[in-house]
Amino acid sequence: MKPPRMKPPRITRDTxxxxxxxxxxxHGVLPMIFVYAVLTAIGFVYLYPxxxxxxxxxxxxxxxxxxxxxxxxxxxxxxxxxxxxxxxxYPQTLLSTVLVSVAPSLLQVWVAALVGxxxxxxxxxxxRLLFLLIFATFIIPxxxxxxxxxxxxxxxxxxxxxxxxxxxxLLGQGFKSAIFILIFYQTxxxxxxxxxxxxxxxxxxxxxxxxxxxxxxAIPAFIVSIIFSVVWYWNETYLTVVFLxxxxxxxxxxxxxxxxxxxxxxxxxxxxIFDRLNEAVKMSGTFLIILPLLVMYFVxxxxxxxxxxxxxxxxx
Amino acid sequence: xTGRRARRELSFRLREALYGYGFVxxxxxxxxxxxxxPLVETFLYSLNNVTVTATxxxxxxxxxxxxxxxxxxxxxxxxxxxxxGVETLxxxxxxxxxxxxxxxxxxxxxxxxxxFRVIFFLPVVITSGPVIKELAAQGVTAAPQVANSPLIVxxxxxxxxxxxxxxxxxxxxxxxxxxxxxxxxxIYLSSLQKIDRSIYEAASVDGASGWETFWKxxxxxxxxxxxxxxxxxxxxxxxxxxxxxxxxxxxxxxRVEGGIGYASAMSFLYFLVLILLLLGSFVLLRPxxxxxx
Numbered sequence: 001m002k003p004p005r006m007k008p009p010r011i012t013r014d015t016x017x018x019x020x021x022x023x024x025x026x027h028g029v030l031p032m033i034f035v036y037a038v039l040t041a042i043g044f045v046y047l048y049p050x051x052x053x054x055x056x057x058x059x060x061x062x063x064x065x066x067x068x069x070x071x072x073x074x075x076x077x078x079x080x081x082x083x084x085x086x087x088x089x090y091p092q093t094l095l096s097t098v099l100v101s102v103a104p105s106l107l108q109v110w111v112a113a114l115v116g117x118x119x120x121x122x123x124x125x126x127x128r129l130l131f132l133l134i135f136a137t138f139i140i141p142x143x144x145x146x147x148x149x150x151x152x153x154x155x156x157x158x159x160x161x162x163x164x165x166x167x168x169x170l171l172g173q174g175f176k177s178a179i180f181i182l183i184f185y186q187t188x189x190x191x192x193x194x195x196x197x198x199x200x201x202x203x204x205x206x207x208x209x210x211x212x213x214x215x216x217x218a219i220p221a222f223i224v225s226i227i228f229s230v231v232w233y234w235n236e237t238y239l240t241v242v243f244l245x246x247x248x249x250x251x252x253x254x255x256x257x258x259x260x261x262x263x264x265x266x267x268x269x270x271x272x273i274f275d276r277l278n279e280a281v282k283m284s285g286t287f288l289i290i291l292p293l294l295v296m297y298f299v300x301x302x303x304x305x306x307x308x309x310x311x312x313x314x315x316x
Numbered sequence: 317x318t319g320r321r322a323r324r325e326l327s328f329r330l331r332e333a334l335y336g337y338g339f340v341x342x343x344x345x346x347x348x349x350x351x352x353x354p355l356v357e358t359f360l361y362s363l364n365n366v367t368v369t370a371t372x373x374x375x376x377x378x379x380x381x382x383x384x385x386x387x388x389x390x391x392x393x394x395x396x397x398x399x400x401g402v403e404t405l406x407x408x409x410x411x412x413x414x415x416x417x418x419x420x421x422x423x424x425x426x427x428x429x430x431x432f433r434v435i436f437f438l439p440v441v442i443t444s445g446p447v448i449k450e451l452a453a454q455g456v457t458a459a460p461q462v463a464n465s466p467l468i469v470x471x472x473x474x475x476x477x478x479x480x481x482x483x484x485x486x487x488x489x490x491x492x493x494x495x496x497x498x499x500x501x502x503i504y505l506s507s508l509q510k511i512d513r514s515i516y517e518a519a520s521v522d523g524a525s526g527w528e529t530f531w532k533x534x535x536x537x538x539x540x541x542x543x544x545x546x547x548x549x550x551x552x553x554x555x556x557x558x559x560x561x562x563x564x565x566x567x568x569x570x571r572v573e574g575g576i577g578y579a580s581a582m583s584f585l586y587f588l589v590l591i592l593l594l595l596g597s598f599v600l601l602r603p604x605x606x607x608x609x
Contacts, residue, residue: 043435049456118339143583148357171346206335235444238557255446286450290442297441301434
């Protein structure tokens with residue numbers, strides 16, 4: 001009862017050609033090698049600055065001066081990191097950066113969900129105009145609105161405090177809010193209305209329907225939006241410098257004045273030549289700034305990469 | 317009878333509209349407070365000489381003087397503005413073409429596709445102004461091996477400056493430009509996946525080559541996406557905090573001879589150029605055939 005043994009397929013010129021070049025239904029070996037080669041090459045160019053940053057951050061002052069040492073440091077020297085860590089006041093700055101990026105994000109995503117739901121589920125006059133205005137908030141450069149806000153905050157003593165970022169986020173004018181509104185609009189459009197209508201017949205209130213029936217369906221959109229919002233707030237320096245300077249310090253803000261901060265800690269005239277500011281220390285500082293984002297990215301990469309495809313960012 | 321039903325219908329519509337406004341109310345208030353009001357205020361500043369005092373601000377009316385000053389007597393601003401315009405015009409096609417090529421690759425079915433997707437999206441996560449500035453200062457954002465090669469440098473020396481500057485910009489910021497294509501790659505990718513498979517099958521039955529299908533089916537299907545990506549690219553590049561014009565406006569804000577009024581006028585001129593760029597790309601890229609979304 002043994003099944004008849006499959007004959008190994010004979011390799012003729014034709015099958016070989018098919019294997020190598022591919023057919024309509026499957027890719028051949030040669031085109032695939034080409035694809036891998038091209039993607040790897042582009043990927044290398046793409047990551048080149050990061051590789052350079054990482055390698056150089058591990059170079060000791062001797063390695064930096066040694067022209068023979070290019071890609072492989074003679075030892076993994078962590079002294080640069082120790083210095084950059086001190087200069088950036090890392091633990092404290094990291095904590096405030098997390099606060100500055102997470103708190104406004106939660107608010108702005110929540111408001112974006114409300115607005116997106118209103119746009120997706122209700123008919124009202126002026127909706128087209130509203131879309132236009134939302135798009136306008138995406139276009140208007142920050143420097144066209146920042147100074148009066150800054151002066152107002154100054155008047156109320158809110159400059160340098162987290163409120164200067166929380167208030168706009170609370171009212172739907174956070175950083176890149178328009179994108180999140182569109183994401184939620186698309187998400188709610190794509191969700192079926194049937195459950196919500198059933199809840200309405202059961203006498204649920206509009207807000208109740210939104211919170212209890214519609215929101216659970218939009219959880220992926222929430223996760224995606226919060227992740228992106230956190231990243232964008234984290235990397236934002238124009239608004240944070242104007243609103244927070246003198247108060248809360250974020251990591252990118254600290255990096256922007258790295259030289260100055262370094263020379264405060266290690267005055268150039270007072271320290272020996274190996275403790276002067278060099279590119280290795282700067283690269284360590286830069287790497288420390290992006291390290292938390294890198295970790296977050298690799299942990300959550302599925303959400304980052306697959307989400308946009310599903311979130312409907314592209315559908316507008 | 318019909319009158320009453322019509323009234324009920326009306327009140328139903330009214331109710332729906334009211335709740336709709338309720339959901340977007342926060343945004344409308346915020347728009348008035350944090351977008352319209354500051355925008356108008358900034359416009360007023362731009363027509364005045366603004367000095368900040370301990371108690372508030374003092375304004376002396378200058379009419380359009382700040383604008384004429386920026387355009388006619390400030391050589392730096394006009395030059396930076398032109399550079400920004402040219403660099404954006406050069407970068408956008410590079411980003412779009414690169415994003416499309418990578419998206420086409422990633423849309424194929426092969427192993428490690430996810431890994432490559434992760435790589436090409438990585439820069440989105442880490443591009444903050446100061447990080448880019450540090451990397452650019454090390455010269456690592458340039459096209460590796462190409463930007464400094466004597467051949468290129470000599471060849472560039474022969475080219476007139478209005479051509480040389482954009483080329484040099486592309487060479488020295490090559491990776492940086494590519495780094496701005498992460499989101500666009502994903503947007504292209506998702507549009508590619510929405511194209512109906514059966515069209516490709518029909519085309520292949522009719523004997524169309526891959527090359528023909530790309531130009532006749534894929535590209536037309538992506539026309540709206542391309543417009544979205546162009547807008548996204550232009551806006552991201554223009555809002556980027558290391559943008560030279562933004563840096564200049566920012567530095568002028570806190571300077572005595574510049575001041576808030578002058579910086580505001582420049583902000584509006586910059587905004588105008590941005591709108592022109594968006595309009596230009598719209599005219600060029602708007603979908604010719606009506607495609608349904």
